[in-house]
Amino acid sequence: MNKSYIKCSECNTVNLNQEYCSNCGAILDVVLKRKLESESKIQEKIEQQKNIKPNKVEAFLTNGLEHSNLIIRFFFKAGYAIWLFFAVLVGGIVALVTAAAAG
Numbered sequence: 001m002n003k004s005y006i007k008c009s010e011c012n013t014v015n016l017n018q019e020y021c022s023n024c025g026a027i028l029d030v031v032l033k034r035k036l037e038s039e040s041k042i043q044e045k046i047e048q049q050k051n052i053k054p055n056k057v058e059a060f061l062t063n064g065l066e067h068s069n070l071i072i073r074f075f076f077k078a079g080y081a082i083w084l085f086f087a088v089l090v091g092g093i094v095a096l097v098t099a100a101a102a103g
């Protein structure tokens, strides 16, 4: 057993073999503190990406897909399929042009 005394940077309480201060609860391990900080930053980024609004066209079509009228739902399904088709097509063309320009 290696005993380690760590003085809390927040309240100057000396703690023995503890990760968190027994007095104020602050993290004593600097490495652990940094790790937790970087983890919370990653978590923040994930939350930010979740909050990004979806593509307007897709949002419009997705709303239409949940319409109460069957015929309107059908048209939206067709529109959504066409939209996806063109999205893939345009993506493919862009990839081809990029590849042609590069090579």
Ligand SMILES: [Zn+2]
Binding pocket: 008, 009, 010, 011, 012, 013, 021, 022, 023, 024, 025, 026
């Ligand atoms: Zn403390």
